[in-house]
Amino acid sequence: MREEISDMSEDDETGERARWAPDLSKNRSDDSDSGPGPPIGDSPPPFSDQVLENVLENVLEFLTSRRDRNAASAVCRSWYRAEAQTRRELFIGNCYAVAPHRAVERFQSIKSVVLKGKPRFADFNLVPFGWGAQFEPWVKSFGAAYRHLERICLKRMSVTDKDLTIIAESFPLFKDLTLICCEGFSTLGLAVIAERCRHLRVLDLIEDYLEDEDDEVVDWISRFPETTTSLESLVFDCVTCPFNFDALECLVARSPSLQRLRVNHHVALEQLRRLMASAPQLTHLGTGTFRSEVGFGEVDPNLDLVSAFGASRSLVCLSGFREIEPEFLPAIYPVCANLTSLNFSFANLTAEELNPVIRQCHNLQTFWVLDSVGDEGLRAVAESCQDLRELRVFPLDPTEDSDSSVSDIGLQFISEGCRKLRSILYFCQRMTNAAVVAMSKNCPDLVVFRLCIMGRHLPDRITGEPMDAGFRAIVMNCKKLTRLSVSGLLTDKAFEYIGCYGKLIRTLSVAFAGDSDGGLRYVLEGCTRLQKLEIRDSPFGDASLISGLPFYYNMRFLWMSSCNLSMRGCKEVARNKPNLVVEVIRDAVEEEEEEIEAVEKLYLYRSLAGARTDVPAFVKIL
């Protein structure tokens, strides 16, 4: 799991606040409200000021937090310049919020880039293919400007093999490539990276979708240089293509710094054992398929596996466990006590199979699991993992009417046992307000609360009431809450509570909830720190959309799909807020040219760049 980047979400405890940067689009040099403009055509400052600026630059080198840097840059011109010179990490939360050339003009010595593209609902097929978020214009700008770029981290971007080639060709010091939920590239591009980035330390491919025809697969693993590598992290479980295992084994053997390795499902246990033998220093291991390749009656590899895990004294994080054969689970016992992170979310385990493992994981802080373990399995977790900070319970069968064996009972167990919980994602079919209230009281440190009751509009399973009371307790009692996802039957009351108490909430996800415009209005008016709001299938209309006009510049984006919006309302928003890009997205290009009044999908976001020029036919920018 990506603990290091913490999901690339800013929902961390440092309380990063995305602040609206000074408006650089106009040379309003005297407008102190918006901060200093770019020093275009300035004459150089007097000598003493230059000295001060140099001193300042030295000081600002130590400033790393985005928020602090943005604040510093707004003090005055001199500070603006000094900050721009000394910024090393560029974070762009929405690739369309600013044009590449402007970023590159302002910040000239960037070593690390974090760039995010599509809205999160793209993960659930709500954004049609080809919507945008191409990395190409960015990589071209970076390639020309940032000779010393070392790190690129992309989330939900469209990345081609050509883009990867440009990376390999443009940045001689390139070290870290992390791609999360990206698409558009193939093993060909990976081969180029492997071959040409001689200082590569990190190649993390996380939940990407690769384009690969079976007969065009390139064995990219074999393309790493034959010499000792500086690889520290190699994560490729999402690369579904087969590869040459011997090449991987050799690669691991000649990568003495390798600490994190997550392989794909083409690696079975026998091969895993070999890899572990080559790399006993691993701290993070993602197994492939957790079953034996050999058939019945062959040599039992279990013994060797036990000693392999026994020899891995440094393992703190385990994941993978695909197609698990539970009889091999005891092999991991030697490392359980050291584990801080365990991902069983691809392992179809029962409570009985989970129990002996989890009982030994006293130090676990992060645990991902499938609901196949049921409430009983969660009880074992609660009793064993007192230090748990993050829990995610995924559905084995991710359909609405599936039989999920976790419920309010499991949530209650967790709340009672894992008092230090900070982040929870919980899929279930049945829930009660009482359990949610209990969690709000027992786990006051919660920063992230995401509850997904899979059946739409389901009320409290015992009282039959809406789930308003549960979420009210969460926003009231969890005073550090910054991210919230709601579900179940919810009236406008729930949103009234969220607006009233959810003052630190930055990210809110709403689906199939609310009664009327009032619901959305409560949130827009009340949640003063709201940055990201995504709503689907809820009865919010133009009036509520318009009520948010004063606040949209303070937010990164608003997504609304299958609500009650019309073109009239959306056009009003666009007309009134020139620095908002208002996109109306259709599912397919219909034959009729005339406008449909109803808006199926709305995506609006603040931007310095204005309307983007790469819109596909199914997107209209108002």
Added chain:
Amino acid sequence: MSVETERSSTESEVSGLDYEETALTLRLPGGTSRVAGSEPDRKRGFSETVELGLGSGAPVGTRGVGSTDDQSDESPESQASVAEKPPAPKARVVGWPPVRSFRKNVMKSCKLVKVAVDGAPYLRKVDLEAYTGYHQLLTALQEMFSCFTLRNYPDEERKLVDPVNGTEYVPTYEDKEGDWMLVGDVPWKMFVESCKRVRLMKSSEAVNLAPRAQHS
């Protein structure tokens, strides 16, 4: 464009909105003096929105401005929820529950294998996990390569026959060890696990395949 400062808390004002004020119309929420008066310190709030001059007084119409009506296939449940009735039959909705495709695909462990037919210039792909047994698979193959009809022989041998020229085809598959076997020899689940690809081989060429396992 000015930087919006943090909004002042408006708790009492928010809860002071009653249902009528929030009813769905094109008329602005600030339309009545009561509401406008209760939020005097709002920066660029209602004063801004009032200038929009949206109010034609006409209601938006039935909820959804036709959106839910038009998209009845996509989201029947939003229509139902708007009417505040319990949802009827659960039509599948796009992207719900919100589980990423990556995860769904891993759990599905879809077993896509290529199917080749001797003499045909194209390949097809089938998902073995979509079938529960050999008969289903062969029926599907028959439909796929529509020129064949399924012929059952008394000893459970199955062949596909091209009615045009009478050529018989035998379904074969390549297993994990690279051996070509006759389809139907091993239990279905074992077949799904070990099958890498399928080839409909002309009977005349199938003589060199691994001998059939003896039925015990």
